[in-house]
Amino acid sequence: MSRFGDATAVERVADGRYKVELDQTFGFAEALNGGYLMAVLARAAVDASPHEHPVSTAANFLRVAKAGPAEVLVESRKTGRTAAMSRVTLVQGGEPVVDALITTGTLESDLEPHWTGEAPPAMPSPEECSTFASGKDDRGFADNVEMLFDPASMGWLDGRPSGRLEARAWLRVPDYENDGYALALAVDALPPVVLNVGAKGWAPTVELTWHMRAVPRPGRLAVHGGGRLVAGGWFDEEVEVWDSAGRLVAQSRQLARVGRGLPG
Amino acid sequence: MSRFGDATAVERVADGRYKVELDQTFGFAEALNGGYLMAVLARAAVDASPHEHPVSTAANFLRVAKAGPAEVLVESRKTGRTAAMSRVTLVQGGEPVVDALITTGTLESDLEPHWTGEAPPAMPSPEECSTFASGKDDRGFADNVEMLFDPASMGWLDGRPSGRLEARAWLRVPDYENDGYALALAVDALPPVVLNVGAKGWAPTVELTWHMRAVPRPGRLAVHGGGRLVAGGWFDEEVEVWDSAGRLVAQSRQLARVGRGLPG
Numbered sequence: 001m002s003r004f005g006d007a008t009a010v011e012r013v014a015d016g017r018y019k020v021e022l023d024q025t026f027g028f029a030e031a032l033n034g035g036y037l038m039a040v041l042a043r044a045a046v047d048a049s050p051h052e053h054p055v056s057t058a059a060n061f062l063r064v065a066k067a068g069p070a071e072v073l074v075e076s077r078k079t080g081r082t083a084a085m086s087r088v089t090l091v092q093g094g095e096p097v098v099d100a101l102i103t104t105g106t107l108e109s110d111l112e113p114h115w116t117g118e119a120p121p122a123m124p125s126p127e128e129c130s131t132f133a134s135g136k137d138d139r140g141f142a143d144n145v146e147m148l149f150d151p152a153s154m155g156w157l158d159g160r161p162s163g164r165l166e167a168r169a170w171l172r173v174p175d176y177e178n179d180g181y182a183l184a185l186a187v188d189a190l191p192p193v194v195l196n197v198g199a200k201g202w203a204p205t206v207e208l209t210w211h212m213r214a215v216p217r218p219g220r221l222a223v224h225g226g227g228r229l230v231a232g233g234w235f236d237e238e239v240e241v242w243d244s245a246g247r248l249v250a251q252s253r254q255l256a257r258v259g260r261g262l263p264g
Numbered sequence: 265m266s267r268f269g270d271a272t273a274v275e276r277v278a279d280g281r282y283k284v285e286l287d288q289t290f291g292f293a294e295a296l297n298g299g300y301l302m303a304v305l306a307r308a309a310v311d312a313s314p315h316e317h318p319v320s321t322a323a324n325f326l327r328v329a330k331a332g333p334a335e336v337l338v339e340s341r342k343t344g345r346t347a348a349m350s351r352v353t354l355v356q357g358g359e360p361v362v363d364a365l366i367t368t369g370t371l372e373s374d375l376e377p378h379w380t381g382e383a384p385p386a387m388p389s390p391e392e393c394s395t396f397a398s399g400k401d402d403r404g405f406a407d408n409v410e411m412l413f414d415p416a417s418m419g420w421l422d423g424r425p426s427g428r429l430e431a432r433a434w435l436r437v438p439d440y441e442n443d444g445y446a447l448a449l450a451v452d453a454l455p456p457v458v459l460n461v462g463a464k465g466w467a468p469t470v471e472l473t474w475h476m477r478a479v480p481r482p483g484r485l486a487v488h489g490g491g492r493l494v495a496g497g498w499f500d501e502e503v504e505v506w507d508s509a510g511r512l513v514a515q516s517r518q519l520a521r522v523g524r525g526l527p528g
Contacts, residue, residue: 055498056471056519058322060349060365062342077360078326082497082521083470085324087351087363096341099351101324101363103470103519107496114526115461115494117429165381197379206347206367207320209473211500211519213493228504229477229512230379232371233346234319236475236515240492248493251500253517255320255367255475257346262378 002175003144004185007036010044016074018044022092024067025140032065033141034098034205034254035188039181041088041100044072046180049084051104054180058209059100065092109215116248120224120240123150126170132157145189146172148220156195165193165227165235170220178216178243187239187252190225194235194258201259203235210239210252219244233258266439267408268449271300274308280338282308286356288331289404295328297405298362298469298518299452303445305352305364308336310444313348315368318444322473323364329356373479380512384488384504387414390434396421409453410436412484420459429457429491429499434484442480442507451503451516454489458499458522465523467499474503474516483508497522 007023026036042054070092077085083105090098123129129148150168155161167190173182187210192203222242227235235258241250271287290300306318334356341349347369354362387393393412414432419425431454437446451474456467486506491499499522505514 056324058324058365058471058473060320060322060341060367062349077324077363085326085363099341099349099365101322101365101471103324105498111496113493113495115429117490117492165379207322207365207473207475209322209471209517211471211517213495213498213500226381228381228515229377231377231477232375234369234477236477251492251517253473253475253515 002173004173004176008039008043008181010040010047010072012047016048016076018072018074020070020072022065022067022070025144027067028141032067033188034061034208035185037065037090037098038100038188039184041072041090041098042102042181042184044074045086045088045102046104048074048076048086049104050079051084052106053104053212053215054102054184055083055105055107056103056211057100057184058207059098060207061098061205063095063097065090065097107212107215111214113247119246120242123168123222123224126220129170145185146174147189153196161196161198164196166196167191167193167225169223171223172220178218178221180212183212183216183241183250184210186221186223186241187250188254190223190239192256193225193227193237194230197230198261199258200261203256203259205254205256208252208254210250212250214247214249216243216249217245230258230262266437268437268440272303272307272445274304274311274336276311280312280340282336282338284334284336286329286331286334289408291331292405296331297452298325298472299449301329301354301362302452303448305336305354305362306366306445306448308338309350309352309366310368312338312340312350313368314343315348316370317368317476317479318366318448319347319369319371320367320475321364321448322471323362324471325362325469327359327361329354329361371476371479375478377511383510384506387432387486387488390484393434409449410438411453417460425460425462428460430460431455431457431489433487435487436484442482442485444476447476447480447505447514448474450485450487450505451514452518454487454503456520457489457491457501458494461494462525463522464525467520467523469518469520472516472518474514476514478511478513480507480513481509494522494526
């Protein structure tokens with residue numbers, strides 16, 4: 001099993017109760033990655049459901065999760081032929097850390113879209129992209145999640161933000177076959193899009209909803225981040241994930257708080 | 265008070281427990297409107313919170329809500345200076361009908377955006393739009409929520425769908441001042457965008473997340489609906505709501521099931 005597979009494993013200890021061990025290398029200095037936590041929650045929800053895929057996940061990030069032991073509670077709310085719905089909570093130190101609503105369903109693996117809107121804007125090939133490996137703080141995450149960033153969206157690193165809410169990268173989870181859990185990771189793996197309009201530092205996610213739209217094919221995932229509005233210290237970030245066959249496989253929006261550097 | 269104000273009133277009967285009377289005229293033949301139900305949930309969440317506005321709402325629609333008495337349960341999960349988070353459930357006949365995660369916060373009423381992406385595509389003036397009043401089935405809703413539809417997005421009514429996932433209208437709640445609850449209604453008031461690619465009939469919402477981005481000014485709201493993908497019987501619908509001052513005041517995405525008329 002890969003590092004990601006191990007780090008997101010859930011052990012069923014009772015009906016709707018799972019033991020997990022949160023892996024420090026899926027975090028940064030400030031906190032464990034939200035996409036990683038959602039992958040853990042989705043594994044528990046799917047285990048407790050008759051369906052195969054985490055079709056819809058909405059998560060409220062209440063507190064900072066720490067590396068080490070934690071529990072996932074899954075409460076089934078409705079089980080249907082097409083979809084099953086549950087309330088899922090990550091608990092640590094006796095407190096809820098992430099609350100989620102997860103709907104599971106079963107997507108056909110050879111599903112062809114009936115209708116798709118425009119493709120996302122073009123992105124440079126992986127060879128033209130860069131790892132932009134930064135300091136040792138996030139070395140663990142960079143080892144676990146191979147990301148190649150579009151240089152046009154990384155000017156903020158050198159004090160030249162693009163002036164648009166954007167971030168783009170190719171993403172691959174080493175030694176791991178693309179699936180819904182890798183998509184959970186992908187929708188929250190980019191640097192905050194607000195860095196490109198002058199904000200600095202960590203931008204804590206308050207709420208993130210993502211939908212799995214198809215079973216991803218093998219290969220690198222194209223991850224496109226954008227946003228619409230920064231106001232009053234809040235911003236939205238939208239992410240679309242496209243697979244190697246050019247199919248839209250996941251879409252997300254999060255509402256987050258702006259870090260330092262901007263008014264409000 | 266207006267019909268909408270009366271129909272969304274919540275009566276606190278205990279800590280985190282509210283009595284409501286769901287109003288049949290906010291429904292269609294199939295079900296009560298989801299935006300109406302979210303407005304009811306948001307009122308209870310704000311009542312139980314120190315903050316003024318329903319900044320983020322994610323809802324799972326489990327069962328069809330019926331007109332008549334119901335209860336709203338609000339469970340506080342974290343109360344902070346900037347935001348308070350809760351789990352909120354609409355209960356009817358002893359069963360959960362809608363599960364929601366609601367984050368409340370307080371938005372300044374004179375908030376100016378620090379950064380906004382492109383404005384939405386132009387829409388014809390209200391005078392160039394039409395009510396397209398249909399049969400008596402939805403007369404109640406049409407009386408409660410004044411909507412003027414962009415004719416270019418209503419071709420499906422005459423068997424000429426535009427071929428794009430789209431729906432657009434001006435919206436006004438009669439005798440009611442625009443606020444966060446009116447926005448909850450606005451993000452789920454359009455005809456399903458999937459009607460414009462050939463689907464027919466009701467398209468039940470599975471999950472809807474919406475964010476309140478600013479306190480709306482008085483006047484008609486411009487409601488723009490789009491979408492990205494129809495596949496395997498699922499589609500997404502995105503709505504942006506702009507106020508009379510040209511500010512983005514709400515944004516939503518829902519995942520829903522396609523009605524009749526399309527494969528999958």
